[in-house]
Amino acid sequence: MSVTTPTIGQPAAPGAAAPTIDFETTKEIGYYRLVWRRFCSRRVALVATIILGVLVVACYLGPLLLPGDCGDLSQISLAPFSTGHTPGTFCVDAPNNFLAAGNHFHLLGTDDNGRDLLVRNLNGGRISLLVGASAMTLTIFIATILGALAGFFGGLVDTMVSALTNAILSIPSILVLIIFVKTFNSTGNAGPIAAVGLVVLGIAIISWPYTARIIRSVILSVREKEFVEAARAVGTSRPRIIVRHLIPNALGPIVVSASLTIGAAILTESALSFLGYGVNPPTPTWGNLLNEGRDHLNDPNGVGFFYALWPGFLILTVVLCFNYIGDALRDAFDPRSLER
Amino acid sequence: MAKYIIKRLLLGALTVLAITFVMFVFQQLLPDKPYALLLNRPNQSQAVKDAIRAKFGVDEPLFVQYFKYLKNVSQPLWTWWGWPPQLPSPPDLGESNFLHGPVWEGITQRAKATGQLMITSYVVTLLIAVPLGILSAVKQYSKLDNTVTAFAFVGISLPNYWFGSVLIYLLADLPFQHNIGKIFPASGNGDGSIKDLAWHLVLPVIVLAVQSIAGYARYIRASMLEVLSQDYIRTARAKGLANRRVVIRHAFRNSLLPFITLLGLDIPTLFVGAIVTEVVFSWPGMGKLFVDSASGNDFPVLIGIALLLSIFVVLGNLIADVAYTWADPRISYEK
Numbered sequence: 001m002s003v004t005t006p007t008i009g010q011p012a013a014p015g016a017a018a019p020t021i022d023f024e025t026t027k028e029i030g031y032y033r034l035v036w037r038r039f040c041s042r043r044v045a046l047v048a049t050i051i052l053g054v055l056v057v058a059c060y061l062g063p064l065l066l067p068g069d070c071g072d073l074s075q076i077s078l079a080p081f082s083t084g085h086t087p088g089t090f091c092v093d094a095p096n097n098f099l100a101a102g103n104h105f106h107l108l109g110t111d112d113n114g115r116d117l118l119v120r121n122l123n124g125g126r127i128s129l130l131v132g133a134s135a136m137t138l139t140i141f142i143a144t145i146l147g148a149l150a151g152f153f154g155g156l157v158d159t160m161v162s163a164l165t166n167a168i169l170s171i172p173s174i175l176v177l178i179i180f181v182k183t184f185n186s187t188g189n190a191g192p193i194a195a196v197g198l199v200v201l202g203i204a205i206i207s208w209p210y211t212a213r214i215i216r217s218v219i220l221s222v223r224e225k226e227f228v229e230a231a232r233a234v235g236t237s238r239p240r241i242i243v244r245h246l247i248p249n250a251l252g253p254i255v256v257s258a259s260l261t262i263g264a265a266i267l268t269e270s271a272l273s274f275l276g277y278g279v280n281p282p283t284p285t286w287g288n289l290l291n292e293g294r295d296h297l298n299d300p301n302g303v304g305f306f307y308a309l310w311p312g313f314l315i316l317t318v319v320l321c322f323n324y325i326g327d328a329l330r331d332a333f334d335p336r337s338l339e340r
Numbered sequence: 341m342a343k344y345i346i347k348r349l350l351l352g353a354l355t356v357l358a359i360t361f362v363m364f365v366f367q368q369l370l371p372d373k374p375y376a377l378l379l380n381r382p383n384q385s386q387a388v389k390d391a392i393r394a395k396f397g398v399d400e401p402l403f404v405q406y407f408k409y410l411k412n413v414s415q416p417l418w419t420w421w422g423w424p425p426q427l428p429s430p431p432d433l434g435e436s437n438f439l440h441g442p443v444w445e446g447i448t449q450r451a452k453a454t455g456q457l458m459i460t461s462y463v464v465t466l467l468i469a470v471p472l473g474i475l476s477a478v479k480q481y482s483k484l485d486n487t488v489t490a491f492a493f494v495g496i497s498l499p500n501y502w503f504g505s506v507l508i509y510l511l512a513d514l515p516f517q518h519n520i521g522k523i524f525p526a527s528g529n530g531d532g533s534i535k536d537l538a539w540h541l542v543l544p545v546i547v548l549a550v551q552s553i554a555g556y557a558r559y560i561r562a563s564m565l566e567v568l569s570q571d572y573i574r575t576a577r578a579k580g581l582a583n584r585r586v587v588i589r590h591a592f593r594n595s596l597l598p599f600i601t602l603l604g605l606d607i608p609t610l611f612v613g614a615i616v617t618e619v620v621f622s623w624p625g626m627g628k629l630f631v632d633s634a635s636g637n638d639f640p641v642l643i644g645i646a647l648l649l650s651i652f653v654v655l656g657n658l659i660a661d662v663a664y665t666w667a668d669p670r671i672s673y674e675k
Contacts, residue, residue, distance in 0.1 A: 171650050174616070180366075267497070276635065277634070298517070312506070316494070316497055319497035319499075
């Protein structure tokens with residue numbers, strides 16, 4: 001069950017046994033280095049990683065280097081929840097700048113409050129990426145615990161987790177999310193941190209079942225293996241068996257679904273913001289910007305169409321990158337899928 | 341088999357009950373109740389307040405309300421009873437606060453528009469995705485295959501409301517501004533004639549289809565590749581069958597098996613796509629009704645839609661699983 005010549009001390013990879021892999025499996029290199037090499041052999045995935053890296057750096061550091069919303073450097077904040085705009089203040093040159101087209105000073109133009117759209121897009125990226133990353137972390141956390149418990153103990157635990165999984169999968173996720181946000185933030189007055197937290201929690205609640213199912217099936221298949229029996233024979237406690245012997249074997253699927261979950265979470269958040277149930281404005285997210293921009297699609301002069309174009313394009317790029325990376329990771333962890 | 345079906349139906353009923361109950365609790369948690377304004381009048385006597393609460397059915401404990409709701413919903417199961425037997429009356433999902441009428445009527449009126457949109461886009465999806473998937477599997481790693489794969493990745497990652505807005509701008513608003521007239525209408529579902537309906541369907545169907553073609557083509561490709569590597573395909577080729585016949589008769593038919601499950605699982609995702617798409621194109625269907633009701637705190641409608649939908653999903657999954665055993669006798673749910 002591991003690579004053809006297993007190296008000592010490396011956990012066995014589920015499904016990594018494929019005699020026909022043309023990679024350097026016979027050399028004495030570690031499993032994870034092998035995975036890394038296979039990942040690097042996918043040029044698309046590398047490009048996606050680089051693009052993503054550039055975007056993340058741009059979103060978190062970019063607003064520092066640019067003139068603020070109004071070209072005022074004092075209004076810039078690195079805090080992830082910064083709207084980039086102090087409430088109650090107005091841009092000095094705003095009246096001349098409403099919905100201006102891109103120029104040398106405001107590269108992407110300005111929005112309907114005279115704020116710089118490039119800065120707002122980057123600030124929105126902070127929130128959107130943050131929502132994606134935290135929703136992913138929470139999802140993987142819940143899914144790993146419940147999936148491992150269901151797979152290891154079986155019986156009543158398994159039945160209960162499966163019932164919960166099926167119940168959540170039985171209603172379309174965006175429906176659940178709308179009702180969830182509606183119930184706990186019905187006035188839309190929640191502060192930015194509470195609003196982001198609510199959206200993150202909602203996304204995690206609807207997306208853990210997918211990952212939990214995968215983890216459960218991996219644990220189920222590994223549970224009866226000899227090395228688990230050996231661990232049990234030497235008296236290893238059950239929590240230790242789960243954490244040290246079973247979950248590492250599910251690492252591949254966990255990493256893959258982590259990557260895919262971030263992309264899906266960003267997409268869900270923006271759809272939710274678009275419908276008006278996401279993080280409430282003025283906190284910028286890509287979904288919010290897109291929603292605001294949609295009202296100005298037809299403005300004949302000025303920023304018009306591009307107001308809505310950029311945030312959507314950024315969402316598409318980021319989600320595409322995460323999907324490519326997830327796909328490459330799947331191939332890297334499970335070489336059998338390469339044969340196809 | 342019968343035992344399995346009954347077990348699944350019972351589990352499904354439990355799921356549906358759980359979903360509606362959670363929605364009921366959520367309704368109670370809502371800070372601004374739809375009838376709150378009526379109760380805030382000055383000089384309102386307690387009797388009037390009680391009457392208003394009774395009218396909205398909230399004068400009783402939560403569980404009593406819930407059981408009353410279940411009794412009304414299950415109406416078609418028992419209203420035919422009696423002599424002479426009558427036609428069962430439709431389920432009573434309560435009164436909508438905003439539609440000024442029964443929820444059931446509101447939903448069934450909108451269901452038609454949703455059906456038109458979903459069925460059209462589904463047919464378009466299958467017509468394009470199935471040949472694409474087969475071709476890219478047969479010609480693996482060819483230019484066509486790589487193009488389809490790249491397209492599929494973009495399609496899966498595309499924010500569909502954004503895509504819809506861009507389409508509206510480019511194909512409806514921009515030509516209109518330049519006095520060409522709208523190439524395609526941007527909203528609504530037409531004046532009722534079939535020609536106008538088809539005209540209005542174009543843009544939303546493109547948005548829905550691009551997304552699902554991406555997923556389906558990839559799925560069919562993977563499933564075809566799996567089958568094409570099987571021994572019986574080699575046997576079929578070895579005995580000298582034409583390539584076309586091998587692909588269509590031997591490979592494609594077998595690759596359809598996992599597809600059955602996908603069909604059953606896809607009902608909810610199809611609806612999700614439709615919620616956002618319906619809002620973008622102001623399509624007067626269930627998805628739009630749901631979003632409108634959510635913004636108006638119209639919980640009876642929300643619960644009604646969620647209830648009907650989860651019933652469909654449970655039944656869809658069950659039918660898919662049963663159809664799977666029928667199509668592939670190697671699978672059995674009996675232990």
